[in-house]
Amino acid sequence: MSEDMRELKIEAARAALGQVTDGMRLGIGTGSTAEEFVRLLAERVENGFSVIGVPTSERTARLCLELGVPLTTLDDTPALDLTIDGADEIGPGLSLVKGGGGALLREKIVAAASARMIVIADKSKMVETLGQFPLPIEVNAFGLRATVLAIEGVARELGLKGPLAIREKAGESFVTDGGHLIVDASFGRIPDPRALANALNAIPGVVEHGLFLDLADTAYIAGDGGVRAVGAV
Numbered sequence: 001m002s003e004d005m006r007e008l009k010i011e012a013a014r015a016a017l018g019q020v021t022d023g024m025r026l027g028i029g030t031g032s033t034a035e036e037f038v039r040l041l042a043e044r045v046e047n048g049f050s051v052i053g054v055p056t057s058e059r060t061a062r063l064c065l066e067l068g069v070p071l072t073t074l075d076d077t078p079a080l081d082l083t084i085d086g087a088d089e090i091g092p093g094l095s096l097v098k099g100g101g102g103a104l105l106r107e108k109i110v111a112a113a114s115a116r117m118i119v120i121a122d123k124s125k126m127v128e129t130l131g132q133f134p135l136p137i138e139v140n141a142f143g144l145r146a147t148v149l150a151i152e153g154v155a156r157e158l159g160l161k162g163p164l165a166i167r168e169k170a171g172e173s174f175v176t177d178g179g180h181l182i183v184d185a186s187f188g189r190i191p192d193p194r195a196l197a198n199a200l201n202a203i204p205g206v207v208e209h210g211l212f213l214d215l216a217d218t219a220y221i222a223g224d225g226g227v228r229a230v231g232a233v
């Protein structure tokens, strides 16, 4: 990642930090942009700021523990004030594609348990139509081939085309924190994300998918001209 790109992620994270107030219960996202947020948050915590966070992945949990950000679980703290997370694509109405880092299931559970969700990203994530980034679909390993066939079936019905790939890491199937697999669907364009989300939700082997609809309230998008807020501020 270039230094300029990292700087944009830090700027977006800094804007989101401005919305965090003392005592908040936070959902803490996953990915390189969310990690810049964790680093900034840790500096505030070191200076006496009191927050408690629910991490959306083991990776984020490790970074928080390393930097001294206090953590809790959703079982102990089931209602959160604010979740701050990155995204792979940000489309119309703050519809999102998430899951590039494979944490979409916990990310969605945490976002849904939060009163508010702020997305932080550099400007490259803004798109007119979702789908250029392959859509991550978390699936149960049991019946994988049947589930892939079912996903192909709903895609066909919705006029979507494009290969489905089982995600791999270091030559092995990638396994999520929840013990599931990820199917990356390269549809290219998803004109009706809601129809696709509903159809995927109806497939038993699909655990969750990376379409985040009606979850994000605000996005801080960093570009050359500074940080732009989209949505409610």
Ligand SMILES: O=C(CO)[C@H](O)[C@H](O)COP(=O)(O)O
Pocket (backbone or CB within 6 Å): 029, 030, 031, 032, 033, 034, 085, 086, 087, 088, 097, 098, 099, 100, 101, 102, 103, 104, 107
């Ligand atoms: O959904 C995610 C992880 O599951 C991330 O938020 C998404 O992949 C963006 O990551 P980055 O900030 O590194 O671009």
